[in-house]
Amino acid sequence: MSLINARILGTGSYLPEGLLTNADLEQRIETTDAWIVERTGIRERHVAAEGQFTSDLAVEAAKAALLSANMDANDIKLIVLATTTPDRVFPSVACLVQGKLGITNGCPAMDVQAVCSGFIYALSTANAFIRSGQVKTALVIGAETLTRITDYNDRGNCMLWGDGAGAVVLGASEEEGIISTHLHADGRHEEMLYVEGGGTRGIGEPAYMRMQGNGVFKMAVNTLDAIVDETLAANELQKSDLDWLVPHQANKRIIDATARKLDMSMDRVILTVGEHGNTSAASVPLALDTGVKDGRIKRGELILMEAFGGGFTWGSALVRF
């Protein structure tokens, strides 16, 4: 096994200024703040401004992560960006970000599409590049403008989604960093969570997310249960060895279920869904940066990140911070 580890050198995030509260939704659809809070834990979400796209949010998060790692943009030797709401079909958002950050060293840049599991997939990809010795540094970003593909007439769905971006800078290190990653997919359930319109099947049609909420909920809880077991078993760890759960922020009830499974009290869980909503690929790095910046997550602590999303895809990363 390689002695090179990928260590998180810095974290950053960005939330656009615009806010959509449950009170705002009460004006647009037949719903109540109490219903949304009880079923999802969400109170408000951030919304990108007109003319502000996924790459713009990603660049702000990346700059913050570079600052916290004390690195220049041109020190980065790989960009892996997870999104399901790219500015354009191509170029990739990763390439747009490379250009906007002024990176001229020719480093590879690519998008990863695994919907809400995107950041875990991207982290795992960058980890493999570093561990195999191909690069010494990487910028890993999750960024979304999901409100652009949200149908605000669909009351069973539209209260979930928000915009934002999070990023980490990884560096090759002999110290422990990303310990293991675990990725899975099951492509048999397209009709349960997908975007109608857009893509080559629906050019010119409005692109809106469609979801069978109940079915997705059950699938998410079951797969996350399993991946938590898989991650602990692969590393011969006990639940009590974990310091922090940094989960995908889809729904507070899903997060509660994973925390119960891990016998973790909620003060060991970074919870941002109430203020961010579900920001898909951005949610895990946004939650990580929140916990790091407010001083809860400290160097040397053991973090379990996990996510579930469209595809279906799911994954986890065990990280010594």
Ligand code: COA
């Ligand atoms: N406000 C008020 N009532 C609403 C509502 C809203 N925004 N949306 C739906 N309802 C109603 C439904 O019409 C239904 O009424 P009925 O019983 O009279 O038919 C009732 O609430 C229950 O609907 P249901 O869809 O069964 O609700 P639910 O408890 O499953 O909650 C979700 C809906 C979307 C919150 C829930 O299914 C969920 O969180 N799913 C997972 C979503 C997710 O995390 N997806 C992303 C994965 S990455």
